[in-house]
Amino acid sequence: MTEDRHTETGGPMRIGQAPRNRRDLLIKLAWIGVWLVFLSSPVHDLAAGDHTTGGRAAGWAGLAVFVALYLAVVIRNMGRPLIAPYRVALMVALAVVATVLCLTLGPAFLGLFCYVSVACGAALPLRAASWAIPASAGATVLLGLYTGADDVWSLVTIVLLIGFAMCGIAQLIRTTIELRKARATVAQLAANEERLRLARDLHDLLGHSLSLITLKSELAGRMLPDHPDKAAQQVADIEQVSRQALVDVREAVSGYRRPRLSAELAGAQVALTAAGVTADVPAEPDLTGVPEDTEAALAWALREAVTNVVRHSGADRCTVEVLRRQTLDGPVLELTVEDDGGGAGGGTPGNGLTGLRERLEKAGGSLEAGSVRHGFRLTARVPVSGGAGAAEW
Numbered sequence: 001m002t003e004d005r006h007t008e009t010g011g012p013m014r015i016g017q018a019p020r021n022r023r024d025l026l027i028k029l030a031w032i033g034v035w036l037v038f039l040s041s042p043v044h045d046l047a048a049g050d051h052t053t054g055g056r057a058a059g060w061a062g063l064a065v066f067v068a069l070y071l072a073v074v075i076r077n078m079g080r081p082l083i084a085p086y087r088v089a090l091m092v093a094l095a096v097v098a099t100v101l102c103l104t105l106g107p108a109f110l111g112l113f114c115y116v117s118v119a120c121g122a123a124l125p126l127r128a129a130s131w132a133i134p135a136s137a138g139a140t141v142l143l144g145l146y147t148g149a150d151d152v153w154s155l156v157t158i159v160l161l162i163g164f165a166m167c168g169i170a171q172l173i174r175t176t177i178e179l180r181k182a183r184a185t186v187a188q189l190a191a192n193e194e195r196l197r198l199a200r201d202l203h204d205l206l207g208h209s210l211s212l213i214t215l216k217s218e219l220a221g222r223m224l225p226d227h228p229d230k231a232a233q234q235v236a237d238i239e240q241v242s243r244q245a246l247v248d249v250r251e252a253v254s255g256y257r258r259p260r261l262s263a264e265l266a267g268a269q270v271a272l273t274a275a276g277v278t279a280d281v282p283a284e285p286d287l288t289g290v291p292e293d294t295e296a297a298l299a300w301a302l303r304e305a306v307t308n309v310v311r312h313s314g315a316d317r318c319t320v321e322v323l324r325r326q327t328l329d330g331p332v333l334e335l336t337v338e339d340d341g342g343g344a345g346g347g348t349p350g351n352g353l354t355g356l357r358e359r360l361e362k363a364g365g366s367l368e369a370g371s372v373r374h375g376f377r378l379t380a381r382v383p384v385s386g387g388a389g390a391a392e393w
Helices: 022-048 053-078 083-105 112-123 126-146 152-223 228-254 261-274 293-314 351-364
Strands: 279-280 317-327 330-339 365-372 375-383
Touching: 022 083, 022 112, 022 152, 053 083, 053 112, 053 279, 083 126, 112 126, 126 152, 126 293, 126 351, 152 351, 228 261, 261 279, 261 293, 261 317, 261 375, 293 317, 293 351, 293 375, 317 375, 330 351, 351 365
Parallel strands: 279 317
Antiparallel strands: 317 330, 330 375, 365 375
């Protein structure tokens, strides 16, 4: 298990990641090979020990099988781990081969239980490894006493330490993989949230502007035969609105646009008048001390409400109010848009109201929208700092 390194493709090789090419595999094998140092004792014993030719050949064959099983466990565990029965079978096979080699060739092969302990820590779940590693240490003690090995307890200490150290490394790798997955999930959620924000902004921007362009285009068409000068003025207004809509869309895509309530009030007056709706819109309010986010939330609410009045309500009159109220939860800034038409229609809120409610909730506010006795009313509230009592602007 290594630090992050660059692969041939230029990407990092990360902890807990399966080898993606030959270089990754060679680096992993090099780090695994470092731990083959515990084979020095059995290799020296087979090369220079007092064994028969058949015993030496059997010893080399058994050692090769043991190393192959160990590498199969460790390397396979780097990618997609084996299912539990296969892993248990490999652990048992490792222990059996190590035991047979110790009983037949002597105490020089006791070091193989270090590999059994490492394999248990790397491939088994933490609960299973917590008893498999002490079991390996116990087998080392029994075989060491049976074969008359020197300094058995030092080897047992190594078996325990290296096994539980591998448990910690395996747990670190599992945690790293989970964190990597969590990071990917957070990135995906952030991307989804940004797409939702952009969808809300574009809906609010284009819905309002395109509705106004449509209305002025109809007016220009009706005025053109008899009043070409007035029709030309409407066309000029259409050009101005479309240019402003283009600027707004670019700013919204860039994430920098913050609508101003005063500008939206003036725009509401123009849009309602163009639609033939008698508008009662207050003059520019005093927003001293009102945070920009709070003002922007109310500005979006006003734009969406006026767009709904123009497009859906069929109203003859619309009243807009901006109030500062003192509530039990503290001072709030309240925007009310009420018309005498039929409302947005339908019992299910549309995308505009749904997005607007989400936007206000992010600012700590709330939205109420529904039919009243003589029309439809939308009320948006956001918290503000300071202020005493209720004051109407």
